[in-house]
Amino acid sequence: ETGVTQTPRHLVMGMTNKKSLKCEQHLGHNAMYWYKQSAKKPLELMFVYNFKEQTENNSVPSRFSPECPNSSHLFLHLHTLQPEDSALYLCASSQDRGEGYGYTFGSGTRLTVV
Amino acid sequence: QQPVQSPQAVILREGEDAVINCSSSKALYSVHWYRQKHGEAPVFLMILLKGGEQKGHEKISASFNEKKQQSSLYLTASQLSYSGTYFCGTVLLQGAQKLVFGQGTRLTINP
Numbered sequence: 001e002t003g004v005t006q007t008p009r010h011l012v013m014g015m016t017n018k019k020s021l022k023c024e025q026h027l028g029h030n031a032m033y034w035y036k037q038s039a040k041k042p043l044e045l046m047f048v049y050n051f052k053e054q055t056e057n058n059s060v061p062s063r064f065s066p067e068c069p070n071s072s073h074l075f076l077h078l079h080t081l082q083p084e085d086s087a088l089y090l091c092a093s094s095q096d097r098g099e100g101y102g103y104t105f106g107s108g109t110r111l112t113v114v
Numbered sequence: 115q116q117p118v119q120s121p122q123a124v125i126l127r128e129g130e131d132a133v134i135n136c137s138s139s140k141a142l143y144s145v146h147w148y149r150q151k152h153g154e155a156p157v158f159l160m161i162l163l164k165g166g167e168q169k170g171h172e173k174i175s176a177s178f179n180e181k182k183q184q185s186s187l188y189l190t191a192s193q194l195s196y197s198g199t200y201f202c203g204t205v206l207l208q209g210a211q212k213l214v215f216g217q218g219t220r221l222t223i224n225p
Contacts, residue, residue, distance in 0.1 A: 004155075031211055042116060043156070043201065043215040056212055090155065094211075102146055102158030103203075103213065 003027065006091050006106035014114055015081060021109045023074040023091030030095065032074040033103065034066060037088040049074060081113045115140065117204045119216035126223050131190050134219045136202030138183040145178050145185040146203040146213060149196075156201060159187075164208075189221070197223045 004025045013019050025032065034046040048056035049068040063085075065077040074091055088110050092103040117138045124132050136145060144163045148156040162178035162185060170176075173190040189196055199220050203213040 033211075033213075035215075042217045043203075045212060045214060048211045050211060058212075100161060100163060102148075102161055103156075104158065105148075105155040107155045 004104050004106035006109050010110045012112045018079040021076040025093040029093035030071050033092040035090040083113050086113045117216040119219050123220040126192050128225055129191055134187040134200050136185045138204050142183050142204050143208045144205045147187050148201045149198045151198040192223050194223050
């Protein structure tokens with residue numbers, strides 16, 4: 001496979017559930033990102049990882065917990081979410097610090113919290 | 115810190131031109147442009163770095179005026195395939211990995 005792959009594509013979870021989103025990139029990039037896209041809102045940066053190290057946490061609630069075991073994989077662990085957390089969660093990757101390079105996005109996980 | 119895009123929506127007939135603007139209240143290091151079709155991932159179009167260069171990609175080009183902290187995306191002789199939502203993203207500092215996106219401009223191309 002090539003590009004950025006996200007699983008699952010759709011997820012419905014209750015507010016007391018624990019679930020994880022997975023992102024895998026096959027591009028040899030060193031930086032990976034989580035973005036949240038809500039209806040009628042811009043893409044919101046959540047977390048940034050560079051060479052497996054977290055370099056940015058954009059004031060994200062602790063019910064979202066990222067994990068980056070290596071430069072190719074990124075997870076977003078979810079627990080005790082709220083209905084307002086329902087959104088499209090997009091993973092992206094870029095080469096190094098992204099200077100001069102664009103981001104490659106995955107197709108996203110459509111999350112519904114009930 | 116979020117850039118502001120204008121207009122919010124544009125409706126064109128095939129073959130017409132469009133300009134989408136992106137403005138920041140802060141000095142910029144780079145500007146990215148992406149297109150997202152409904153139900154799909156955003157796709158990278160181009161990046162403009164500090165220096166005011168203009169770039170082109172087929173009939174889609176962009177400029178970056180660093181003095182005004184503005185970028186514009188130009189779509190010439192639009193095609194049906196250009197329909198989608200266009201996002202600009204801005205980076206304030208060299209080396210920073212905080213790409214912040216504007217609210218998007220929805221472009222509809224009609225036959």
